[in-house]
Amino acid sequence: MDYSNEKLINYLKEHNIKPSTIRMKVLNYLFMNKTHPTVDDIYKSLKEEIPTLSKTSIYNTLDLFLEKGIVKVLSLQEKELRYDIDTNLHAHFKCEKCGKLYDFPISPNFFNDDHLDGFIINDRDIHLYGICKECNDK
Amino acid sequence: MDYSNEKLINYLKEHNIKPSTIRMKVLNYLFMNKTHPTVDDIYKSLKEEIPTLSKTSIYNTLDLFLEKGIVKVLSLQEKELRYDIDTNLHAHFKCEKCGKLYDFPISPNFFNDDHLDGFIINDRDIHLYGICKECNDK
């Protein structure tokens, strides 16, 4: 079930983003598909309901979302970037067999390391690669 | 001081890599420049002593090194990939101001997380972004 226009508009406004059709659609897509989609994933899906949609608009929208801090970008060991609507601290596991991407929690004081005294940490990418439980059990 | 040919050859052979001039030069470069260089960094540097060098050869060589496990590839939040001759478990910090990349140690049982029971971890990318001590002290 899609998010209501009202909710989408409020969410955007709360983050200082002027709502527009595309921004609402992209935001709704990200809320509904917490699968860390690529630009192309989003584009292909939204293209169906907005036939005039341009891929540049997806890039523009995601760049704006990034700037306003409502998405994070994932630079995994693959060609395309992925976008994550969950900006809370968490890590990712990518299964090398089925390709599925898993979220898993990490502790905020994970990085209390003497070596980083005096360093300001603004962002963290914690990406694990391997075989997921599901693939492993087969 | 560069590594001796003998050492380079032995190191390659130990890892089942047939030595060649380019492979030795690239390996030596990686040993001498532990700065997580890009393909272009390596290419530009070696091009001076091997004028006929082709960039494809650097790609080929690094792909082989990757396959044989003597380098790791770093997919940071930037366009180019970086290569790391240190394959031991460690994390990276990238300063958003000066661009410098720092290594720092992490504990092997960092990821003893219930959420990953049954998962096989083959590889880990732990990348932090922020301001380094040096930039911060200024």
Next chain:
DNA sequence: TTCAATTTTGTAATGATTACAATTTTATTA
């Protein structure tokens, strides 16, 4: 030396992302 296998080179293709100008839409003001 000869020949096959391997390595290296060079050029072209790929494909995600970016640049940017033109067009369309939205909001504002008279």
Next chain:
DNA sequence: TAATAAAATTGTAATCATTACAAAATTGAA
């Protein structure tokens, strides 16, 4: 409501790291 300005969206072309692949050069074995 119409006119205008501002912002959003589109479409095309450029960029650029990486990959594909065939030709040329080198190496190593017989």
